[in-house]
Amino acid sequence: MIGNNYLSVNSLTKYIKRKFDADPYLRNVFVKGELSNVKIHPSGHIYFTLKDDKSRIQSAMFRTAASNLKFKPEEGMNVLITGDVSVYEASGQYQLYVQSMQPDGVGSLYLAYEQLKTELAKEGLFDMKWKQSLPLLPRTIGVITAQSGAALRDICSTIQRRYPLASIVLFPAIVQGPQAAPSIVQSIRQALEHGSIDVLIIGRGGGSIEDLWAFNEEQVARAIFSCRIPTISAVGHETDTTIADLVADMRAPTPTAAAELAVPSREELFERILDRKRSIYTAFSNQIKHERKRLTHYKQSYPLQFPERLYRPFTERLSGLDNRLVRMRSELTSARLADHARLERMLLFYSPNHKIREGIRNNSLLTERLTRAIHQELRNKNERFNTFVRMMKAVNPMDIMDRGFSIVYKDGSVANSVTDLHIGEGVQIKLQDGLVDSVITAIKADVKEDEK
Structure with missing residues (x-):
């Protein structure tokens, strides 16, 4: 029977909670103090301790009320709070359930402005580089x-x-x-x-x-x-x-x-276009003047007065390089041919049939030389024979008569001069195709140059 007079912890806590909830002085309480141990839960609830220099009370601000805050509660902040006092049954502690909160001494909107400004500045959102x-x-x-x-x-x-x-x-x-x-x-x-x-x-x-x-x-x-x-x-x-x-x-x-x-501005654009036009015109005029001066200078320069002297060194260099290329190509070709011949000789020399091939080659060379010598000798003999024939034809009187000449005979001998002949004498004239008997009727001797 005695045990029935004892209350459970939960019953006692609920009784105390009903007392708190029934007290009108604990509803819509206005409290000021300093925030401590502020914890903002991911769900949106805010838990903190409100204190002064002598006491402290556990406090909670649920998501619905916290969503209306214009600033972020921070450690050490002095605030003005409106809320209800009740008991949290799980721990048996009384605590303050906050309905509204504002900074003590400064407007909540201004505080929220400064807090967000500071946060965004730290993140670099105000930097000029962006x-x-x-x-x-x-x-x-x-x-x-x-x-x-x-x-x-x-x-x-x-x-x-x-x-x-x-x-x-x-x-x-x-x-x-x-x-x-x-x-x-x-x-x-x-x-x-x-x-x-x-x-x-x-x-x-x-x-x-x-x-x-x-x-x-x-x-x-x-x-x-x-x-x-x-x-x-x-x-x-x-x-x-x-x-x-x-x-x-x-x-x-x-x-x-x-x-x-x-x-x-339209007016500013028009003025800017005119300024740009004037600047371009001035720049082009100055550039044209400058280029004309350069052209005149180049025309009067020594290389353009004698242009062939300008490229003559290059022509000479090109010619020298060309000759050098030809010479090097010839030398390289000769060297390669010599190497090839040397290697061929070495191969022939060290070949088992070298002697036979060398004999055949020598026989071929000697045969070729002999044939050339015989042909040359025949050509020489033929040329000498033809020369003698031409010489004999040249002195043959019969060949001379083929060209219209004739021979005069007197008493069976050749008459060489008009002094050997007399008027009325008979002579024989030998022509190409026969003999003619004639009588001298007149004699005309040639007048020599020294007698004229």
């Missing part, structure tokens, strides 16, 4: 902003005035409120999928930090950093600086200024 250059002559400008906002009107009117050749593609987005950040990220993805956007302007008009907070969200910052399109951030007024401004490739103080950065 910044993309804006194209000089963009064809298509993408704009992410509210469809009915004044920012869109300012951007469109500025682009049409400065550079009407560019087309504008609007990717409407929610720019204020809880749905703003996902909407902006989705619009950035649509711009990337479009495929022909040259410059992307992301922004909205001015407002409070709460109004501009979507552009301080981490998901927006990372989407802008990952965007392959050169991006201009134009959020708020000149004094407003958001995380999007720091991550973007270029920051504009206003939407109008963003449009001016995105496209060139």
Whole structure:
């Protein structure tokens, strides 16, 4: 019976928990203190110890309440908390269940801004090495902003005035409120999928930090950093600086200024073209003058006055190389032929039938020499015979008469002179084909040159 008067630990704990839960002073408690042992669970729950210089209490902030935080709880941070006090049955400890939390002494949005800024800066998202250059002559400008906002009107009117050749593609987005950040990220993805956007302007008009907070969200910052399109951030007024401004490739103080950065001015382009035209004309004129001077100088130079002297050394060198090539080829051929003959002789010398072949070769050589000698001797004898025949024909009187000559005989002897003949004497004239008897009727002697 005595044992029935004792409570179990669980019963006692539940009783104490009901007492805590029934106490109205333990509901919606406002507590301030310092955060310690902060643990952010992957599920989204946050567990920590809230303390002051004298006491501490275990605290928990579940995912639903933690999702509304604008900053990240950190060790040593002084905070203002609203929540309920109850008992955690498993350990029998009382703890504070936090419903809301804000920094003590500084705004939660500002603290969240500074925390994310520090984190992204450590990762290098603000480094200039990642910044993309804006194209000089963009064809298509993408704009992410509210469809009915004044920012869109300012951007469109500025682009049409400065550079009407560019087309504008609007990717409407929610720019204020809880749905703003996902909407902006989705619009950035649509711009990337479009495929022909040259410059992307992301922004909205001015407002409070709460109004501009979507552009301080981490998901927006990372989407802008990952965007392959050169991006201009134009959020708020000149004094407003958001995380999007720091991550973007270029920051504009206003939407109008963003449009001016995105496209060139027609007047500036015309002036630049004229300047470029003048520069090109001047450069070409100077180049032509310079080349003319060079041409005149070259015309008057010694090599062009005597061009043959310019290439004469090369011609001589070519001739020398050609002769050297011919000589080397001849020498190389002779050397190879000599080597071949030497090897052939060696092969013949060391051959078993060398003597027989040598005898046959000598016999052939001697036969050939004898034949040549006999032929030569016959030719010599024939030439001598022909020479004698020609000589005999030359002195043969009969051959002379074939050419119209005749011989005069007196008393059977040849008459050599007119002094041997007298008028009325009979003579015989020998012709080619016969003998003629004649009587001398007149004699005419030739007058010699010395008697004239």
